[in-house]
Amino acid sequence: xxxxxxxxxxxxxxxxxxxxxxxxxxxxxxxxxxxxxxxxxxxxxxxxxxxxxxxxxxxxxxxxxxxxxxxxxxxxxxxxxxxxxxxxxxxxxxxxxxxxxxxxxxxxxxxxxxxxxxxxxxxxxxxxxxxxxxxxxxxxxxxxxxxxxxxxxxxxxxxxxxxxxxxxxxxxxxxxxxxxxxxxxxxxxxxxxxxxxxxxxxxxxxxxxxxxxxxxxxxxxxxxxxxxxxxxxxxxxxxxxxxxxxxxxxxxxxxxxxxxxxxxxxxxxxxxxxxxxxxxxxxxxxxxxxxxxxxxxxxxxxxx
Amino acid sequence: xxxxxxxxxxxxxxxxxxxxxxxxxxxxxxxxxxxxxxxxxxxxxxxxxxxxxxxxxxxxxxxxxxxxxxxxxxxxxxxxxxxxxxxxxxxxxxxxxxxxxxxxxxxxxxxxxxxxxxxxxxxxxxxxxxxxxxxxxxxxxxxxxxxxxxxxxxxxxxxxxxxxxxxxxxxxxxxxxxxxxxxxxxxxxxxxxxxxxxxxxxxxxxxxxxxxxxxxxxxxxxxxxxxxxxxxxxxxxxxxxxxxxxxxxxxxxxxxxxxxxxxxxxxxxxxxxxxxxxxxxxxxxxxxxxxxxxxxxxxx
Numbered sequence: 058x059x060x061x062x063x064x065x066x067x068x069x070x071x072x073x074x075x076x077x078x079x080x081x082x083x084x085x086x087x088x089x090x091x092x093x094x095x096x097x098x099x100x101x102x103x104x105x106x107x108x109x110x111x112x113x114x115x116x117x118x119x120x121x122x123x124x125x126x127x128x129x130x131x132x133x134x135x136x137x138x139x140x141x142x143x144x145x146x147x148x149x150x151x152x153x154x155x156x157x158x159x160x161x162x163x164x165x166x167x168x169x170x171x172x173x174x175x176x177x178x179x180x181x182x183x184x185x186x187x188x189x190x191x192x193x194x195x196x197x198x199x200x201x202x203x204x205x206x207x208x209x210x211x212x213x214x215x216x217x218x219x220x221x222x223x224x225x226x227x228x229x230x231x232x233x234x235x236x237x238x239x240x241x242x243x244x245x246x247x248x249x250x251x252x253x254x255x256x257x258x259x260x261x262x263x264x265x266x267x268x269x270x271x272x273x274x275x276x277x278x279x280x281x282x283x284x285x286x287x288x289x290x291x292x293x294x295x296x297x298x299x300x301x302x303x304x305x306x307x308x309x310x311x312x313x314x315x316x317x318x319x320x321x322x323x324x325x326x327x328x329x330x331x332x333x334x335x336x337x338x339x340x341x342x343x344x345x346x347x348x349x350x351x352x353x354x355x356x357x358x359x360x361x
Numbered sequence: 362x363x364x365x366x367x368x369x370x371x372x373x374x375x376x377x378x379x380x381x382x383x384x385x386x387x388x389x390x391x392x393x394x395x396x397x398x399x400x401x402x403x404x405x406x407x408x409x410x411x412x413x414x415x416x417x418x419x420x421x422x423x424x425x426x427x428x429x430x431x432x433x434x435x436x437x438x439x440x441x442x443x444x445x446x447x448x449x450x451x452x453x454x455x456x457x458x459x460x461x462x463x464x465x466x467x468x469x470x471x472x473x474x475x476x477x478x479x480x481x482x483x484x485x486x487x488x489x490x491x492x493x494x495x496x497x498x499x500x501x502x503x504x505x506x507x508x509x510x511x512x513x514x515x516x517x518x519x520x521x522x523x524x525x526x527x528x529x530x531x532x533x534x535x536x537x538x539x540x541x542x543x544x545x546x547x548x549x550x551x552x553x554x555x556x557x558x559x560x561x562x563x564x565x566x567x568x569x570x571x572x573x574x575x576x577x578x579x580x581x582x583x584x585x586x587x588x589x590x591x592x593x594x595x596x597x598x599x600x601x602x603x604x605x606x607x608x609x610x611x612x613x614x615x616x617x618x619x620x621x622x623x624x625x626x627x628x629x630x631x632x633x634x635x636x637x638x639x640x641x642x643x644x645x646x647x648x649x650x651x652x653x654x655x656x657x658x659x660x661x
Binding site: 070193307337 | 498630637
C-alpha cells in the first residue's frame with residue numbers, strides 16, 4: 058500500500074511536466090485566433106477574441122489558469138465542435154478502448170503460442186520462421202498492412218467492410234492490423250524471456266529429476282514466463298496508443314486517435330490538450346499497474 | 362568477448378586487421394550481409410535517383426492516370442509499376458522517395474544522438490540538479506507516446522522537411538540520454554578517470570578521452586536500429602498528412618494517395634509499402650548484426 062502511494066506520488070511531477078510541455082508548445086507557436094475567425098476579420102475583432110480567451114496574459118498566468126481549469130476537468134471548449142473538449146474526448150474513448158482491447162487479444166493469441174514454440178524449438182526451422190516473421194512484422198508499416206488487408210478482404214473478396222465502426226465485422230481488420238504489429242514485438246520478447254527461464258537452474262533440476270519435457274515446459278517454465286509477459290503486455294500500451302492514431306485514420310474508425318489527428322490539423326488546442334492528457338494518464342496508469350502486477354506475481358520481489 | 366589475446370599488444374596493422382575481421386564476420390552472417398546489400402542499394406538509388414528515374418516524379422499526366430503495372434492488361438513498359446491518380450509514374454516516385462526516407466531517417470537520428478549525448482553527459486557527469494531535471498524530462502518522454510509530442514509540434518510549426526527532422530530527432534533522444542548517462546556513471550568512478558581528475562585534467566578532456574570512447578559502439582548500434590524506426594515514423598506522419606507535402610515525394614505520402622484508390626488501383630499503395638518494408642528490413646538486419654559484433658551487452 059505504501060509502495061502504491063509512493064508510485065502514485067511519483068507520477069505527479071511527470072504529469073505536471075507533460076501539461077507544461079503541451080501548454081508551452083501550443084501557446085508559443087500556434088495562433089488559434091487566425092484559425093477561428095474568418096480571414097476578413099478586423100484587428101479589433103481579433104483583439105477581442107484574444108482577450109476573451111485570455112491569450113493576452115503572460116504565459117505563466119495562462120499556465121496557472123490552465124492548471125486550475127485542469128483540476129476541475131475543464132479543458133475549455135472545442136471551437137470546431139462547439140462543445141466541451143473533455144466531453145468530446147470521453148465520447149470518443151469507448152471506440153478507441155474497443156479497438157485497443159480487441160488488438161491486444163489478437164496480439165496475445167498470436168504472440169504467446171508462437172513465442173513459446175520458438176523458444177522451445179530454438180534454432181529449428183520453425184523458430185527461424187517465427188523470428189523471421191516477427192522481424193518482417195516489425196519492418197512493415199502498420200498502416201500499409203491495414204491497406205493491404207483492405208485490398209484482400211474488402212476489395213477482392215468483399216468479406217469485410219472497408220471502414221467505419223458498428224458491427225463486429227467492422228472491428229476485425231483494424232484489430233488484426235494493430236494486433237499483428239504489437240504481436241511482432243511481443244513474440245520476440247516472450248521468446249527471449251522464455252529462453253532465459255529455460256536456462257535457469259530449477260529447469261535443469263526438473264529435467265534431471267527425469268520429468269517429461271511437456272511437464273517441464275508447461276508447469277515450470279511457462280508459469281514463470283507469464284510474469285514478464287504480463288509486464289510486456291502492459292508496457293505495450295504506449296505502442297498501442299500510437300498505433301490507434303494511425304489505424305483509426307486508415308479505417309476511418311471514429312475514436313480518440315482520429316479526433317486527435319483532426320484536432321492537431323485544425324489547431325483545436327482544447328481538444329489536443331484534453332486528448333493528450335487523458336492518453337497520458339492512461340499510459341501512466343497502465344505502466345503503474347504493470348509494475349504492481351509484476352510484484353504480485355513474483356513473490357521474490359519485495360515491496361520497498 | 363574479452364579474449365586473452367586482446368591484452369597482447371598488436372602489431373602496427375591493427376586497424377586494418379580489425380576491419381578485415383569485421384568484414385569476415387559480416388560475410389559469415391547471411392542476414393547481416395543481406396542487410397548491408399539492401400542498405401547500400403537503397404543509398405545508391407537515392408544518390409543516383411535522377412539517372413535512374415525515367416519520369417519526373419512530380420509531373421502529372423491526366424491522359425495516363427491509373428495505368429496498371431506492365432504485366433497487366435493496359436499496362437506498358439513506359440510505366441513499369443503503373444501510374445497513380447494524377448498520372449505520375451509510381452516507379453520514379455519510389456526511386457525519389459528513397460531520398461526523403463534516408464535523409465529524414467539519418468538526420469533525425471544524428472540530431473537525436475547529439476541531444477541525447479549532451480543530455481546524458483550532463484546528467485551522468487555533472488549529476489545533482491542536472492541529473493534530477495533531465496531524468497524527470499526523460500520520464501515524461503517515456504510516459505507519453507512520442508507520437509503525441511510529434512503531432513503537437515508538427516501542427517504548431519507547420520509540416521515541412523525541416524520540421525519533420527526536428528520533430529523526429531527531438532523526440533527520440535531519450536534512449537541515447539539514458540545509455541550515455543548510465544555508461545558515464547560507471548566510467549566516472551573508475552580509477553583511471555579518478556586519477557586523470559586528480560592530476561587536474563579538464564572535464565572536456567575526460568569526457569572526450571575517456572567517456573565518449575566507451576559509449577561509441579553502443580551508440581552506433583542504437584542509432585542504426587533507430588534509423589529503421591525513424592523511417593517508419595516519417596512514413597506514418599506523411600501518411601497522416603503531417604509530414605512531407607506534395608509536390609515533394611515520400612513513400613508515406615504515396616500510401617495515403619494509394620489508400621483512396623485501393624478499390625480500383627491496388628498498385629498505387631502496394632509498391633511504396635513494399636519499398637518501406639524492404640528498406641527497413643535491411644536496416645534492421647544490418648543493425649542486428651552490428652549489435653552482435655560490436656556490443657553483445659545490449660539486448661533489445
